[in-house]
Amino acid sequence: MSDKPVTLAAVTGAHGVTGEVRLKLFGEGVDALKPHKRFDAGETGGTLTLVKIRSDNKGGAIARFTEVADRTSAERLRGTALSVSREALPALEEGEFYFSDLLGLAVVSDKGEPVGQVCAVENYGATDIVEIEQVDGKKFMVPLTEQAVLGWTAETLTIADDFWER
Structure with missing residues (x-):
């Protein structure tokens, strides 16, 4: 788990005609991308x-990359995930984790029944959602709360049986 790269953003399309791209951010805003020079x-x-990178004032960002010279090149990147190695990120505090650590984990109920697999982690404002x-x-x-998600390891995420929709 610790050697998997962490995706910080994804290209959603071109911005203008000079090769800038629009980004959907998966981290703590545009400032989380600024320290990274290579993706x-x-x-x-x-x-x-x-x-260079700047906020789009809508929760995303506008970025320019050396390798992208025009709108056509920018459009080709649509859907591209931008990742960095874990070593390039700040150390995690006790109890902290990256959402990417949960992606792909097998899910079981607290009764030991196989449920499925984590396919996304989102936040719509109230709390994190698995x-x-x-x-x-x-x-x-x-919800990614103590009542619903009882814990996880490098291989398995355990949810309370009451939250499992059969």
């Missing part, structure tokens, strides 16, 4: 070098 953009984007995909493909969400 892993996966197989399609390789490594991207950050030239989205779980069941074996049959149906998805449901549980």
Whole structure:
């Protein structure tokens, strides 16, 4: 788990005609990206070098990368996740974790029954939410609270049976 890169943002499209891109942020805002100069953009984007970044005043950001010279190149990056190695991130305090640590974990109930797999972690304002995909493909969400999510290890997340939608 500790060697997995952490995704901080994703490209949602081009901004203007000079190669800037719009970003959806997965961290603590635009300031969380500023310390990082290089991002892993996966197989399609390789490594991207950050030239400048600013808030879009809507919860996202506008960024310019050295390798992206025009709107066409920027549009090709749509959907690209921007990740950094864990070593490039600040050390976590006791009880802190990255949402990416939960993605892909097998989910079981507190009674030991297999439930499915964590497919997303979101926050819509009130609290963090874990989205779980069941074996049959149906998805449901549980709040990331002590009452619903009883704990997790590197392999398994355990939820209270009362929160499992069968």
